[in-house]
């Protein structure tokens with residue numbers, strides 16, 4: 001779903017950014033443009049970012065990231 005209409009940023013893009021280490025709205029704005037115009041999406045974007053950051057490590061290729069680093 002689109003979170004930021006002004007910059008066509010979706011919840012998936014926010015979750016991907018979080019998985020890549022983005023941890024603040026300011027950082028998300030720099031990376032995606034989300035919340036960089038009217039700002040009406042800021043609260044929802046921040047909530048999705050917080051939710052995504054609170055999740056367990058993402059699983060890629062069937063192995064948790066922690067296992068891949070070992």
Ligand code: FES
Nearest residue numbers: 004006037038039
């Ligand atoms: S809806 Fe995100 S900046 Fe306007």
